[in-house]
Amino acid sequence: MRYLSELIENDVVRISSKELSDKMGFTASQIRQDLNNFGGFGQQGYGYNVEHLYSEISRIIGLEKTYNVIIIGTGNLGQALGNYVDFEKKGFVVKGLFDVKPELIGTEVRGVMIRSIDSIEEFLRAQSVDIAVLTIPKNHAISVANKLVSYGIKGIWNFTPVDLKLEQQDIVVENAHLSDSLLTLSYNINNSKI
């Protein structure tokens, strides 16, 4: 998606797997193989139409719908995510923010009020929510997550450094373990002298 948006911005109409390969650092073969798992989006002798490929991949990822999102934990990271307008552009709309701190409750982030975490079940009964973003301290992560899943949440974007084992199995968890990423950087700094 990132590379295709860039191409669209630059008014590139068509692209071959070879050209994509040069940009993205995968082999052309792999790009063709992978795209072909989802359908034949290209045309022999022509390549791929950028707009068409973009919209096909959007559809595959599920970006043609919008998603109702709540953010649980409005510390710096929660607020950063709440303020990030690009998510809304892609169809992820923040409908609620929750925290425990009395001084935060009642304040707003981009027009959305921060509510007490105690009101979350009431909120979820009234409003259908697809995705919960977890940016809370790790000791509360599991209990909060398990409370959420009983209210029809479909996915959890988990920023806590805990691997959530949920009681209900059909909930999708996507981990954004930032400190794992930092340790990877550290390892590579120390070991990838070429």
Next chain:
Amino acid sequence: MRYLSELIENDVVRISSKELSDKMGFTASQIRQDLNNFGGFGQQGYGYNVEHLYSEISRIIGLEKTYNVIIIGTGNLGQALGNYVDFEKKGFVVKGLFDVKPELIGTEVRGVMIRSIDSIEEFLRAQSVDIAVLTIPKNHAISVANKLVSYGIKGIWNFTPVDLKLEQQDIVVENAHLSDSLLTLSYNINNSKI
């Protein structure tokens, strides 16, 4: 590291690859294979000593040193990372913060002053910095990154949605593409109904 710290917190002294396997969701075989690529940390009939394994992996990742870190871009995300004490505990010490906004310059995050981005080269000449965290808008990412590398920075933790192709090749880049992670969540919500 996450699982081992948890074991240490719970005063677990030794653990077998089988037990780790149950916790982590890898096969015991893979755990033994992977650890063995770095050395024989276990003992037949006993398993792995948790403290010892933790310290060996710390060493491999490079967590026995400390790293001087600067954060470039002190919006919500930059400040969130600057405030995250756990990074400092692991040896990643924030030595400088930089931004373009005049109203931010001169203010402090956890005792570290936000400086003008124009003063960054001067700062880097005076102070040795290992890691730069990039939390700036994507249009400035590449030029800032290339400016950094000429001053002895070893690694870049890249939160911008751009893949940095740097002029200098021996700089390690670790991408934390948060929106990629969100799209993965979206895809899995729509496609992983089991």
Next chain:
DNA sequence: TAGATTGTTAATCGATTAACAATC
């Protein structure tokens, strides 16, 4: 000594790459 569990080799599996006929 018997039991447990590693380190390590061999077997299996899946993912990547190469090659090319089909076709725009």
Next chain:
DNA sequence: TAGATTGTTAATCGATTAACAATC
């Protein structure tokens, strides 16, 4: 029609799993 490039099969490569002798 000739050239370009896909879709797709076959070959290669690497990673995961299974198995077990070594040994604590």
